Amino acid sequence: MLTADRIIVPLDVPTFAAAIALVETLPDVSFWKVGLELFVSSGPEILAELKQRQKRIFLDLKFHDIPNTVAGACRSAAQYDVDLLTIHATAGRRALQDAQAALSEATEPPKLIAITLLTSLSSRDLAFDLKVPVELPQFTLEMALMAKECGLAGAVCSPHEAKQIKQLCGQDFLLVCPGVRPHTISVTGDQKRTMTPADAIKSGADYLVIGRPITAAEDPVAAFARICEELGT
Numbered sequence: 001m002l003t004a005d006r007i008i009v010p011l012d013v014p015t016f017a018a019a020i021a022l023v024e025t026l027p028d029v030s031f032w033k034v035g036l037e038l039f040v041s042s043g044p045e046i047l048a049e050l051k052q053r054q055k056r057i058f059l060d061l062k063f064h065d066i067p068n069t070v071a072g073a074c075r076s077a078a079q080y081d082v083d084l085l086t087i088h089a090t091a092g093r094r095a096l097q098d099a100q101a102a103l104s105e106a107t108e109p110p111k112l113i114a115i116t117l118l119t120s121l122s123s124r125d126l127a128f129d130l131k132v133p134v135e136l137p138q139f140t141l142e143m144a145l146m147a148k149e150c151g152l153a154g155a156v157c158s159p160h161e162a163k164q165i166k167q168l169c170g171q172d173f174l175l176v177c178p179g180v181r182p183h184t185i186s187v188t189g190d191q192k193r194t195m196t197p198a199d200a201i202k203s204g205a206d207y208l209v210i211g212r213p214i215t216a217a218e219d220p221v222a223a224f225a226r227i228c229e230e231l232g233t
């Protein structure tokens with residue numbers, strides 16, 4: 001796989017028109033993420049449009065609910081023919097199992113991947129706000145292992161945890177890593193656990209989710225090209 005194809009760019013925009021404009025601005029991006037902002041505002045129309053343009057799709061709706069509800073949501077999402085779909089690991093073992101079982105009924109189900117711990121959260125947030133009395137790397141590893149045991153295809157984690165998760169969950173356990181910031185960008189924004197694209201790939205990430213460093217750049221095409229170059233494509 002070309003390194004450029006390992007970069008997923010989020011369509012974190014409020015309208016269908018803005019999403020299409022971004023897709024047209026960046027013709028070399030092959031993998032797009034449709035998340036909550038766009039899906040809540042515009043619905044599934046964007047998915048058909050991306051399919052028509054032969055793009056791969058990460059439908060990032062981050063399901064987090066009781067087992068029966070997430071299973072139903074997965075059944076509904078399966079109709080869109082997307083490549084990746086997210087659920088929070090903290091929905092629990094039964095929810096992960098039922099979600100995966102619901103997807104398995106589809107002919108070509110998306111790969112279900114579990115959010116281990118949002119990259120906007122730090123060790124301090126985990127301990128003091130969420131009151132989780134476990135070290136952050138251990139927590140993300142446990143969430144990934146549970147997702148694997150439930151038959152999920154992979155996990156979303158920060159690149160900092162990728163190496164250890166790959167070691168324990170196996171090379172074929174897919175790791176999608178947001179919180180990626182090129183070394184030229186000093187502002188991390190709301191991301192707390194960040195790493196450069198090259199280091200993230202070295203750490204074991206299969207895919208990188210990179211948004212604002214590309215989409216909010218003065219020249220998004222140049223920003224994307226620079227990241228691809230940094231990765232050696």
Ligand SMILES: O=C(O)c1cc(=O)[nH]c(=O)n1[C@@H]1O[C@H](COP(=O)(O)O)[C@@H](O)[C@H]1O
Nearest residue numbers: 010060117118119156178179209210211212
């Ligand atoms: O599931 C995700 O994609 C996700 C998980 C996570 O832990 N952290 C995270 O930032 N994301 C998404 O990755 C993207 C990161 O965007 P930037 O911070 O602009 O690069 C956003 O669309 C987030 O919704």
